[in-house]
Amino acid sequence: MRLFTPEAMREADRKAVERGYPSLLLMEWAGMKAARVYLELFGKAPALVLAGKGNNGGDGLVLARHLLLEGVGVRVYAAGGQTGDALLALQALLAHGVEVGPLEEASFREGEVVVDALFGTGLKGPLTDFYAELVERVNRAGLPVLALDLPSGLPFSPHVRATATVAFAALKTPHLLQREACGKLYLAEIGLPKPLLEREDLPEVASPEALRPLLPKRPLTAHKGSVGRVGVLGGYKGEGLRYAGAPLLAALGAYRMGAGLVHLVAPEGTPLEPLEAVFHPVPSPTLPPLKAEALAVGMGGGPWGRAWALKALEARLPTVLDADALHPEVAEAYRKAGVPAVLTPHAGEAGRLLGASPEEVAKDPLTAARALAERTGLAVVLKGNPTVVAEGERLSVNPTGNPALATGGTGDVLSGAIAALLAAGLRPFDAARLGVYLHGLAGDLLAEEKGVGLLAREVAEALPRARRLLQEGRVSPAFFPR
Ligand SMILES: NC(=O)C1=CN([C@@H]2O[C@H](COP(=O)(O)OP(=O)(O)OC[C@H]3O[C@@H](n4cnc5c(N)ncnc54)[C@H](OP(=O)(O)O)[C@@H]3O)[C@@H](O)[C@H]2O)[C@@H](O)CC1
Ligand SMILES: Nc1ncnc2c1ncn2[C@@H]1O[C@H](COP(=O)(O)OP(=O)(O)O)[C@@H](O)[C@H]1O
Ligand SMILES: [K+]
Incomplete structure (x- = not known):
C-alpha cells in the first residue's frame, strides 16, 4: 500500500474520471462507507453534519442521507455554492426532506456526534477567519468527531481533532504524520480502479x-x-x-x-x-x-x-x-x-x-x-x-x-x-x-x-x-x- 500526498490522490481521482469512471460513484461509496463506520462507532446517536462546498462536503451530504435511511437523526449545515457531484449530493438529500442550514448557524448539542466534512484533500492553505473559528468551535464542543477523509485544516493548523477518521481510497501523508489529529483511523475502499493506487514512486506503508x-x-x-x-x-x-x-x-x-x-x-x-x-x-x-x-x-x-x-x-x-x-x-x-x-x-x-x-x-x-x-x-x-x-x-x-x-x-x-x-x-x-x-x-x-x-x-x-x-x-x- 502506498502513502499518497493530497495531490497524488487528486491525480488518481482525475485519472479515474478520465477513464470514464463516474466520480459520483466514488462520492456515493465514500459517504456510504463513512456512514457504516459512523454506525459502528456511534450507533444511532444523532449526527451534526458540517459540510463544505467542495467534494469533501459532498461526501458528508451523502453520509447524512445514508444515516437518515438508517433511522439516525441528522442536522445538516452546509456552505453555499456547491457544484458538480456535491450539488447532486445536496439535491438527493433535500429530496428526502432534510433541512440544510447555513454553516454560520451551526450549533452544537449535547449527545450529538459531529461529522467533519468541511475540507479534505482540496485545502490549499491554513484555515483563517470564519473556518478557523468553526474548527476551534468543533474542538471546544467536546463532542465525538468523525472526520471524513481528513480532519479539516490538516496538514496545517488550526485543524479538527477527530475521534476517528475515515480515509478514502488510500492513506494520505497527514494520516501518518499527524496521526494524533486523526484519532482511530479507518481506510475505506471506494471503488477507485486498483492500478491507479499502485504507485511505486510513492512511499510504502509497511504492511x-x-x-x-x-x-x-x-x-x-x-x-x-x-x-x-x-x-x-x-x-x-x-x-x-x-x-x-x-x-x-x-x-x-x-x-x-x-x-x-x-x-x-x-x-x-x-x-x-x-x-x-x-x-x-x-x-x-x-x-x-x-x-x-x-x-x-x-x-x-x-x-x-x-x-x-x-x-x-x-x-x-x-x-x-x-x-x-x-x-x-x-x-x-x-x-x-x-x-x-x-x-x-x-x-x-x-x-x-x-x-x-x-x-x-x-x-x-x-x-x-x-x-x-x-x-x-x-x-x-x-x-x-x-x-x-x-x-x-x-x-x-x-x-x-x-x-x-x-x-x-x-x-x-x-x-x-x-x-x-x-x-x-x-x-x-x-x-x-x-x-x-x-x-x-x-x-x-x-x-x-x-x-x-x-x-x-x-x-x-x-x-x-x-x-x-x-x-x-x-x-x-x-x-x-x-
Ligand atoms: N473523485 C474525487 O475527487 C473524490 C473526492 N472525494 C472527496 O473529495 C475531497 C476533495 O474534494 P475537493 O477537491 O472538492 O476539495 P475539498 O477538500 O472539498 O475542499 C475544496 C474547497 O475548499 C476551499 N478551500 C481550499 N483551501 C481553502 C482555505 N485555505 N480556506 C478556505 N477554503 C478553502 C475551496 O475553495 P476554492 O478555492 O475552490 O474557492 C473549495 O471550495 C476528498 O478529500 C474526498 O473527501 C470523495 O468524494 C471521493 C472521490
Ligand atoms: N511516541 C512513540 N511512538 C512510537 N514509537 C516510539 C515512540 N517513542 C519512541 N518510540 C520508539 O522507541 C524506540 C526509542 O529508541 P531510542 O530513542 O533510540 O531509545 P534508546 O536510546 O533509549 O534505546 C524507537 O524505536 C522509537 O521509534
Ligand atoms: K474533513
Whole structure:
C-alpha cells in the first residue's frame, strides 16, 4: 500500500474520471462507507453534519442521507455554492426532506456526534477567519468527531481533532504524520480502479502482506551457526560503565529476533548478560576475531562510539550503526568502503547528521529520512512516530508502535533485532523495515496488555510473539480497512 500526498490522490481521482469512471460513484461509496463506520462507532446517536462546498462536503451530504435511511437523526449545515457531484449530493438529500442550514448557524448539542466534512484533500492553505473559528468551535464542543477523509485544516493548523477518521481510497501523508489529529483511523475502499493506487514512486506503508515473505525461514536442519550470528559492539568504560546496559539490550534484541548466536564485545566489567551470549570483554574499542554475519555497533558507546564504529568497519560485515556511532565521518567511511549499513537515528541524532534541529526533522520525517539516505548512501531508520525507513529512492513508513515505547533502551533492542535480520541474510532496507515493524508490533502487543510502563527488555521478549503473528497472518492492521 502506498502513502499518497493530497495531490497524488487528486491525480488518481482525475485519472479515474478520465477513464470514464463516474466520480459520483466514488462520492456515493465514500459517504456510504463513512456512514457504516459512523454506525459502528456511534450507533444511532444523532449526527451534526458540517459540510463544505467542495467534494469533501459532498461526501458528508451523502453520509447524512445514508444515516437518515438508517433511522439516525441528522442536522445538516452546509456552505453555499456547491457544484458538480456535491450539488447532486445536496439535491438527493433535500429530496428526502432534510433541512440544510447555513454553516454560520451551526450549533452544537449535547449527545450529538459531529461529522467533519468541511475540507479534505482540496485545502490549499491554513484555515483563517470564519473556518478557523468553526474548527476551534468543533474542538471546544467536546463532542465525538468523525472526520471524513481528513480532519479539516490538516496538514496545517488550526485543524479538527477527530475521534476517528475515515480515509478514502488510500492513506494520505497527514494520516501518518499527524496521526494524533486523526484519532482511530479507518481506510475505506471506494471503488477507485486498483492500478491507479499502485504507485511505486510513492512511499510504502509497511504492511503485513509485504513483510511476511521477508521473514527468514528456519529449516528443520537449522543450527545456531546457520541462522545468523550477530556481533554487538558497544558500551563505554568511563563514568563507571554508565551505559553498560545498552549493548546487553541489543544482544537480547538480536536473540529474540532469531539470531543463532550473539557475541557481546563490551568493556571489561560489563555484566556478563544475557547468559546466552559469547563474551568478549575488551579494555577499549577493539574488534576481536569472531564468527558473525552482521554487527550492531555503538549502543551505549558514549565517547567511544566513533572508535567502535571504525573498528567494526574492519570486519566488512553488514552493520547497524546506532546511537554514539552516528557521526558523519563514520557514515562516510562505511559508504566509501562499500560496507552495507543501517543507520538508526532518532530525530536528535538525525538532526546532528543533517545539520538541522530535531524539531525540523520530526516535522517532516519523510524528507529528513530521504535526505539522510541520499547524503550517506546508506539505509536509514529514522525513529519516531511514525518511524521512516529510507534507502536510495525507496521510503517505507511504519504503522506499528506507540508511545509506550518511549522508554530507555527500546532503541537498543531495535538495533540488535535489525542486526539479527541482516545476519539472516536480509538486505539492509528489508531488515530495517521488517525489524521496525516487528519491534513496533511487539510494543503494541505489550501496550494492549499492560499500558504504559514497559521495560525495553520486555519489548525484546515480545518479539517472538510479534514475529509469529506476522508469520501466521494474524496481525490486525494498525488502521481498519472498510
Ligand atoms: N473523485 C474525487 O475527487 C473524490 C473526492 N472525494 C472527496 O473529495 C475531497 C476533495 O474534494 P475537493 O477537491 O472538492 O476539495 P475539498 O477538500 O472539498 O475542499 C475544496 C474547497 O475548499 C476551499 N478551500 C481550499 N483551501 C481553502 C482555505 N485555505 N480556506 C478556505 N477554503 C478553502 C475551496 O475553495 P476554492 O478555492 O475552490 O474557492 C473549495 O471550495 C476528498 O478529500 C474526498 O473527501 C470523495 O468524494 C471521493 C472521490
Ligand atoms: N511516541 C512513540 N511512538 C512510537 N514509537 C516510539 C515512540 N517513542 C519512541 N518510540 C520508539 O522507541 C524506540 C526509542 O529508541 P531510542 O530513542 O533510540 O531509545 P534508546 O536510546 O533509549 O534505546 C524507537 O524505536 C522509537 O521509534
Ligand atoms: K474533513
